[in-house]
Amino acid sequence: MARSERLSFAFLESHPVDAARVLERLAPQNVSALLSDAPLRLAAPVLRLMLPPFVARCLEPLDDEAVSGLLRGMGPQAGVAVLHYLPEARRHALLAQLPTGMGMAFRLLLGYPEDTVGAWMDPRVVVLAGDTPAESALRRLREAQGEIDTMVFVVGTGQRLLGQVELPELLRATPDTVLSQLMRKVRFTLPARASIHGIADHAGWDDFQMLPVIERDDRFVGALDRGVMARAVVRDHRVQPQAGLGDMFANLAGGYWLGVSSLIALAVEMLPVAAPLPDGESHEQPS
Template identity: 45%
Template sequence: MAEAGTLTLAFVSSHPVDAAKVLERLSVADAAALFTNLPARAAAPVLEAMLSPAAARILVALDDQAALGLLSATGVQSAVAMLRHVREPRRTTLIEGLSTTTALASRMLLGYPDDTVGAWADPEAIVVGSDTATGEALARVRGNPGLEANEIYVVDESQRLQGIVGLQVLLRAHETMSLAALMRPPAGVLPVAMPLSGAAAHPAWKQTNIMPVVERGDRFIGVLHAAKLAETLSRGHSGHTDTPDETLSGMLARGYWDTVSGLLRVGLAVLPPAQPVLPGDK
């Protein structure tokens, strides 16, 4: 039985997207039981790969400690996507349990309609003032190894976007040089209220795979990645009505998925029975 649990952990750690597809077919109680018995670092990528409504139902079925552990292990964008489908007052309870930075970013992004650019902007970008020296900016980049930092964003004292500086330019410049002398205009800028369909048609995507997102007055709030935009539009337009055979065709043989599903169910079989979630427990 312990071997089944080890195999389940190994599978979800190595194939989070595949595991997510299988778990979406299980009952909420069974899926929640599995998440409860997995380390957050291994379970979070699986939760992120699930459809947001399905992931939210699992969060609701978990206690606050387990749900917060998973949310904290995901990125802000993924956390917000799930929290959009959690009803109040549980949503507020979960947000209040997050780190101050993540909670503030979540509240901001949740304030935008989910079909607009602002809802899917990634606030985790490296932002510096225009009077920052190159050496200091590089230190910021090295101090945030988890962030994609091909470009850094230069703002003024009011957080208005002034320009961007590519990492390669930064590396070649003298460490005392001001970023104001190195920055250039971005290929394009996306307003927070722009519909996602409009953002997809922006001509700047031919030149870049990431664009800054600004509020009124050019106040920088984050960036939008081309991959995230494509994923969001795909999910919204597809409706996720594809059958398993259609969705998995060309990826893996049906027999593999039967094996995967069986493995996860074996893992569930060794877990203690899931207790129903009562209204008073939420």
């Protein structure tokens, strides 16, 4: 791996917020080139922090297999925000490439306007009936594919939300204790079609990291994490790079970009990142 690539990947890994701001100042085709080479585990977290319209432009030149991989890494909430800015035909092609469960989650979120709670919730939560034993609930949590894997939501007829059980209660319970005996009543819920900005100051955030989301018929459809809510609310506000980077980029803006690797390499040298790895080593995780 070339030194410039090592520096680029180190920057993505060590400073994802700054990397997102840097990449948004580059030409989309240069970002596309970086995305083609960067490991998914480094690229996806940075893409989540970038403006969805710009990410969509960067993904356009990539083939469907590469884009679907990045969308999987970004997750349904951030991925759907990007899909809104891709042509409908491309959107359908990409959805067809996703695993069945994740594809269903993407399609559900696409049905909500981008600025609503429903567009940012996680629909892949663990939902079980009240007569489910604690042992089975723990097994389902271990198999969970969503971001919320520390909470079981208990539902009744018509997917009506009855209560919720947190992981510590499940771990303390005897294996055959059913969820209806462990669950606590839900104090707060969020309407799926409410404005994401309108629920930013909801009283429930004072006590809970995540809140259940319901449709108009009180049907449970997912849960919204407080961190995801905060990112959605501020996604249109630009986070400034670390001290020293802003002036450098402002000076460079009047010229031309020499390529994404050279720019990021320059930025890395101005940040307190770890020393470059010796030649022959990489930041790839061992298989």
